[in-house]
Structures are given as structure tokens and as C-alpha cells.
Amino acid sequence: MPGTPFHGSRIFRTGRSDGSLRAIGAVPPQVDSETSPGAQDIERDAGRARRTHVAMPQERVSIITATYNRAAVLARAIDSVVRQDYSFWELLIVDDGSTDETQELLRGYKDERITVLTHSENRGVSAAKNTGLDHMSGEWFTFLDSDDEAVPHALSEMLAVVEMHPDVDAVTCNCLDSVTREFTGFGLDQEGYVDARAVANAGGEYWGITRTRLLGRLRFNERISGGEAAVWLKISARAVRYYIDRGLRVYHREGADRVSRQSRERQNTTHLLMARDDEYLSLLKELAPERHAEAVFRTVVAAVDSGERATAWRFLRRYDGSVAKRVFLLSACAFGRPWLAVVRMIRARLARP
DSSP states (O other), X not given: OXXXXXXXXXXXXXXXXXXXXXXXXXXXXXXXXXXXXXHHHHHHHXXXXXXXXXXXXXXXXXXXXXXXXXXXXXXHHHHHHHTOSOOOEEEEEEEESOOSSHHHHHTTOOOTTEEEEEESSOOOXXXXXXXXXXXXXXXXXXXXXXXXXXXXXXXXXXXXXXHHOTTOOEEEEEEEETTTOOBOEXXXXXXXXXXXXXXXXXXXXXXEEEEXXXXXXXXXXXXXXXXXXXXXXXHHHTOOXXXXXXXXXXXXOSSGGGOOOOOHXXXXXXXXXXXXXXXXXXXXXXXXXXXXXXXXXXXXHHHHHTTOXXXXXXXXXXXXXXXXXXXXXXXXXXXXXXXXXXXXXXXXXXXXX
């Protein structure tokens, strides 16, 4: 996929004559190059039953890692990619304006398969991921969080599925909790082809690779924090997806990095912006009716809370969930923010020990 210019950003170049966006890479001497203890345990405990003696298709996998002030854990993610037993990959690290030692860490990597793209200021995770999407060149792509890690055979196992099932253009696997070593995704448990409905109703943390052609011009809405579900649902609706029931990514949740609390105002903005995506809501209603009802419910509450009464009434007409929640929404639309404030106060008092 050709790169596109982006403002307020910087790209490290290595003086290559073709001007390509290659940058700093390889394992720095100060970083332990061995698999982390968590990944070692998972390798031993998973009983991975790997697919062997399969000719790997030589197609590049673009791995995008967005990071912001995570120098303390970023090397773990990078090293897990460098250790892959499938070598035809590119790693695009998007530094979203970090102010810690991230740049110093990245300068220690010399692997030409690693590209560093730098935003001059923090623009948010959606913008960082979009930058990676705009500059990737692989036939497949995936995202790897900057505090997680891929097990050494992750890419080869997923591509082995493609070798055996050439019609597949999206491969999904589970993730393993770094603390409990249990699967983090739930809802998919039978290995094989899965349709969009099954994916839309699954929950928790999954991972996988996707054919780049499925992405097309789709990008994440940079005004929405954590609103990636719309893009993935649209991709799932047109993908031939295969699920392998094993954990190929280690999901780290033992640090404070995973804690994210949005203000109510920001949550309201997210719900209202998501509700403007008619294609997303239409697919959600078709594939996951209960989640559609919940999304509409939150939209109505957000609209009332934001003083957008007309929007609230409009989405109330689209609500198709329980009668009790419909009555709640009707009351909210009729009496507005003061009524919501009273409800929240009562709930807070009832929650006290």
C-alpha cells in the first residue's frame, strides 16, 4: 500500500538510494534477547500441536505497533517480532509523540525490516494506527500492542492456515493472559471457518492477520477513542475467516498501562460519533442484535446527557431492546439531564456498603 503524507510527523531514514521508509531496527545489546518468562511458560504449557512440514507462502506481513511513552515495555513487543520463525515481515512502529526514552530505545534497533514513524505531537492511538496503515506494504497486516508480545511461531502458524485453505483472507487466533495463561477471548472455541455473525458476538481479546485488500480505504475515526469496532465489523462482513483455537499473542495486563478511564463527556462523544456510522449500525443490527440494542441505548443516554434531545428522540425510535430499558430511555428523553443526574445519584447511594 503506498504511503501518504501526514502532517506533524517525522520518519527516520537510513539513506537508502530508493528513498524508502526504512529505519532503525535489530536487537540492541542492552535488551535481553531471550523469550520473556511469560512467553516461555506459555510455549511449554500450551501444548501447541504446531502445523509442521507446510510450505509457507512468501507473503509479507505488516505488523503495526502504536506506542506512546512505553519505553519500559516496548522492547518486549519488538523482540517478539524479531524472534518470529517466519521472517518475511515488516514492523512499523508509530511513536505517537512520546516524551520518554522511546526514541533512544528505537535507535538501538538496526533491522531493516523495522520502520519507525514519528508523530511530532501526541495525536491518539487511532491516528497512530492509521499512520501505520498508510505506510504498510504487506499482503497481510496486524496490530501488536506495544506492551504485548507474539509467541515465536505466531506468524508461521497463521500463514499455515492460508496454505491449507487458500480461500481464507482473515485468520483469527486467541490470546493468552500473561498472568493466568488462560485464553482472553470467549465465544469462539471450535477451530475452523467462522462467519461474521460468530465474530460479531464473540468477546474479549483476540488477535490475527487480515488480507490488506480487505481494508481498502477503511481507516479508524481519529476523533473516537477505542472506536475500532466499526472498522473490524465491516472487514468481517466481507472476509472469509478461519479461527485457530490457540493463543499466539501474550496479552499483558499486569501493569498500569492497561488502565484507561474516559471522562463521561468523552464517552458521550464516542457513542454519538459511532452512532453516525449508519453502515456499522446496520451491520451490528444484522449480525449482533443484542449489541446493537446496547449501542442504541448508550447513544440515547449520551445524547440526553449532552443536551442533544432531538438526537435522543431520533435514536429512541430505533431502540429494539427490552421494555424496561425502553421505559428508562423514554423517561430520559422526556425529563432530560436532571432526571439522569437523579438516577446516577440513587445508583451511587445504593452502591455504598
